[in-house]
Amino acid sequence: MFDARWGDDPRDADPREADQSRGRDHDDTRSLGRGGGGTDRQSSDEPSRDTRDDARWPDRDRDAPERPRDPHVFARHVDLPRGPERERVRDRDRAYTLRGSESRTLATVGAFRVVSSSDLRDHDGSRSNLRSRDLRHLREQGLIETARVPGYRDHAVALTKAGQSLLERHRDSHPERHQTFHAGLVRPREREHDLQVYRAYEKAEERLRERGAHVERVVLDHELKSDYQRWLHAHDNDHDDYDGHPERTAEEIQEWAAEHDLPYFDDEVHFPDLRIEYVQPDGRWEREDIEVVTPHYRGAHSASIARSGFSTYSGLTISISGRSGGGGGGRGGRSPSIIEELFR
Known part of the structure; x- marks a missing residue:
């Protein structure tokens, strides 16, 4: 991460x-x-x-x-x-x-x-x-x-x-x-995980290409998190009595998450390892969010990933979620989960 x-x-x-x-x-x-x-x-x-x-x-x-x-x-x-x-x-x-x-x-x-x-x-x-x-x-x-x-x-x-x-x-x-x-x-301890992100992309891109879609760009997790932090702290210096904590309300944060098609639950925004933005054959912009999972993911972390609606990549298979978002920056819809396995 x-x-x-x-x-x-x-x-x-x-x-x-x-x-x-x-x-x-x-x-x-x-x-x-x-x-x-x-x-x-x-x-x-x-x-x-x-x-x-x-x-x-x-x-x-x-x-x-x-x-x-x-x-x-x-x-x-x-x-x-x-x-x-x-x-x-x-x-x-x-x-x-x-x-x-x-x-x-x-x-x-x-x-x-x-x-x-x-x-x-x-x-x-x-x-x-x-x-x-x-x-x-x-x-x-x-x-x-x-x-x-x-x-x-x-x-x-x-x-x-x-x-x-x-x-x-x-x-x-x-x-x-x-x-x-x-x-x-x-850092060395992050390399094994982060190298899997490109492999997850290759699997997803192959599937999208077979459907006639083409990828336009990718966005990594820290880009999304950086955007969030800039927004979260944008008005910190507007007050002389700033105490180090952002003044955004839970409702504002939830609205920001919806506008960026990111899940919000357990009082926080959840970010995927990779966001793929692509264009459908009919010209519509869509996005797919992917989380790389490892055998070490257990308990609450594993449950959180499942609840997020992200597609998951394990190194052997990629499970495709039914969650998708449009390209206009609006709220993404959630459809029933569709599980698709692609083996190497």
Whole structure:
């Protein structure tokens, strides 16, 4: 669940990863160095540049032609390279090279804050790992960071601040609704849970696509909670005798929850791990809320999730609730629960 104190735990770093990533690949573009963007200064541990690229570099230095919108759900929110060849892109005084698969990786990781390396795809469609060309190239440019997941062979992948800045600099203004991009690794004890959020999304997106719907954006739990906290404390400084407690009434809070299509019971608003906003074939905006559940969920917590009406994802199946909300920001209706199981 949400914790504002994100950060990379240096204890999770594996020094062998840096050694494995050097000198292993003759890629189709020159390396720009870890974290250095496209400056002319090279760090001492940067891999040797492949001189075969020098003759082709001026072509990639040219301004890229206007690109059609990317059909990929998250990449269409940014105007970045979409083809198989790497192109040079800039963010302020830094330059990077990206191809379409790397743009899609950045946008996907940013949308979900953290994604497992094995859930991403390399440029050839194969499952990614830290030795894959795309992930290695992004790490060498300082656009992503990775950390081990305790007990698993997978690695958690997150954007660095530089990666987030690059997406924001090249944000596409066309999408009707704004996709938020996040940076920074979550705390180690949260990674196993948070990596499941993207997997839950994949299951739900597949089902929606089969129905002819298409996803427009996703909203994570801490985005919803942040919106709530801003509203809750919006008038705290309006009174000289403010005592640290918001002055919103229970009725106001319940109304806010209804306006944002969130359940309110037991005197509090309940938030899903993931909200998917999508468009039906007839053009109607809808949303689906999903909670990732683990075997540790018991008792009152489990009962609360069941009462919330959220769809639930357990890692093996996804149970789809009949609860849905419209896209106009009004009160979402509740229909009788419909349980649907999708197995891997």
